[in-house]
Amino acid sequence: MGALHVSLPMETTRRSITFNRNLLIASTAITILLMATAVNLLLNRLVKKPIEQLVKTMSQVEKGNLNVEVNLGTQDELGRLAKSFSSMVEKLSYAQRELEKEHQLQMLQVKHLASLGELAASVAHEIKNPLAGIKLAIQVLDKNPELAASHQETIAEIMHSIERLDKTMADLLSYSRIRPPELQLVSLPEVIEDAFSSVKEECQLAGVRVEKRFDPTLPLLPLDSQQMARVFLNLFLNALQAMPGGGMLTIQAIRHESGYHLQQGFPTTGGTGREEGWVEVTVTDTGEGIPPQVLGEIFRPFFTTKAKGTGLGLSLAQRIIEQHHGQIFARSKVGVGTTFYLIFPIFPTFPPAAKGGAG
Ligand SMILES: Nc1ncnc2c1ncn2[C@@H]1O[C@H](COP(=O)(O)OP(=O)(O)O)[C@@H](O)[C@H]1O
Ligand SMILES: [Mg+2]
Structure with a gap:
């Protein structure tokens, strides 16, 4: 039995380890x-x-x-x-x-x-x-x-x-x-009645029944009543001419809340965001109607399908309506009839800010 004492110096090994780690x-x-x-x-x-x-x-x-x-x-x-x-x-x-x-x-x-x-x-x-x-x-x-x-x-x-x-x-x-409109707050039904009085007799003679429906909540509108009466007269005459054998003429005016033109998917009326809603007037006849390929032309100056037409009635109407900040367009079905839509913005203040001049 004995003991062996081995002593190994670790210094070198440790240094080598440190070196390798570094x-x-x-x-x-x-x-x-x-x-x-x-x-x-x-x-x-x-x-x-x-x-x-x-x-x-x-x-x-x-x-x-x-x-x-x-x-x-x-x-x-x-x-x-x-x-x-x-x-x-x-x-x-x-x-x-x-x-x-x-x-x-x-x-x-x-x-x-x-x-x-x-x-x-x-x-x-x-x-x-x-x-x-x-x-x-x-x-x-x-x-x-x-x-x-x-x-x-x-x-x-x-x-x-x-x-x-x-x-x-x-x-x-x-x-x-067309002069710029002279705007005054007027009652739209009155303007329409005024224009209608000149065709009343013709309606009776042609066997055209007439129905008028006016929304009682219609506000007064800033219109040039003379110009606007011309517009309606043109529309009534066109309707009568489309119903030589008699028929039905419906004139309606209703009030819509704002956003109307968007809801209906109609072309934008150029709304300014200031309007408090819209008044929609429709003039509907049960006449011959307008073929789709003609519908896009009817507002063009001098466009007419009538032997004795001037083709100026609707383009005049369009110009007048646009000067009133409004819009006019038509929908029609051949053999069924035609509706003209007139859309007027209702502005909170009078007079509304001017838009566009006259030609
Ligand atoms: N209510 C309607 N029904 C059928 N066609 C219409 C109606 N209104 C307008 N038109 C068509 O639009 C055309 C242009 O109308 P307008 O500008 O008033 O001129 P005009 O009445 O002199 O022909 C008419 O010739 C007709 O073809
Ligand atoms: Mg006409």
């Missing part, structure tokens, strides 16, 4: 650092720079410069995004150029129409006076007792033609000289 930590740190730098560089090159380039181009586009293009030169998602963006901008730019062209064309047409209106007015004016002279002369002739019966017939025909010409001239003049 080496490991250092190399790990360096590797992480290198990798981070590499990832950063890669991200920078592949993602950040292209995105920055894209953002820069986008903000240029936002400022209205459409003559830009981004080409990242890569085929990855970002490259494709840039390509789609460029092609979108190109399409936008094309659309903008087309719009500009269209706008210029329209401006030309507006100018053309304006001068046409002036020309029409001066021609109408020139013709009105001699026409009045001819009318007078014919009336004098008509009173001549020595006139043969056959001549009387001719004279009646001439008178008839003169009256038609007179009406056309009056329409033309009023069309080209």
Whole structure:
């Protein structure tokens, strides 16, 4: 039995362990650092720079410069995004150029129409006076007792033609000289009754039944009663002309709360957000109706399907209504009838802020 005492110096081993640990930590740190730098560089090159380039181009586009293009030169998602963006901008730019062209064309047409209106007015004016002279002369002739019966017939025909010409001239003049409306708070049913009184007899003669329904809560409206009576008269005459064999004419005025035009899915009435609701007037006939392909034309000046029409009634009505901040449109079914809708905003204050001038 004995004891062996072995003594080993651990100093070297410990130092070696420490060294190795430090080496490991250092190399790990360096590797992480290198990798981070590499990832950063890669991200920078592949993602950040292209995105920055894209953002820069986008903000240029936002400022209205459409003559830009981004080409990242890569085929990855970002490259494709840039390509789609460029092609979108190109399409936008094309659309903008087309719009500009269209706008210029329209401006030309507006100018053309304006001068046409002036020309029409001066021609109408020139013709009105001699026409009045001819009318007078014919009336004098008509009173001549020595006139043969056959001549009387001719004279009646001439008178008839003169009256038609007179009406056309009056329409033309009023069309080209619509003054701005003189607004006064008036009762819409009164204006409608006033216009209706001139066609009452014709309705009876044509066998047209009439029904009028006026909402008792209708407010007074700021209208030019003279102009508005013309509008209704035109609508009533059109309705009567569409029902030569008799029928039914319904005139209705109701009040709607705000948001009406949106609810109904009608074209926007250009609501300003200041209105406290809308008044809707409808004039409905059970006449021949308007074919869909014609419906889009009826408000165009001089558009008529009638042998003796001037084609100015509805365009005049539209201009007057628009000057009253309102809107007019029609719905129709061939063989069933036609409804004209007139929509007026109700403003909390009177007079409402002016909108647009007269032609
Ligand atoms: N109530 C209606 N029913 C059927 N067609 C209508 C009606 N109102 C208008 N129209 C159509 O719209 C056209 C234009 O009307 P308008 O401008 O008043 O001119 P005009 O009555 O002189 O023809 C008419 O020629 C007709 O074809
Ligand atoms: Mg008419």
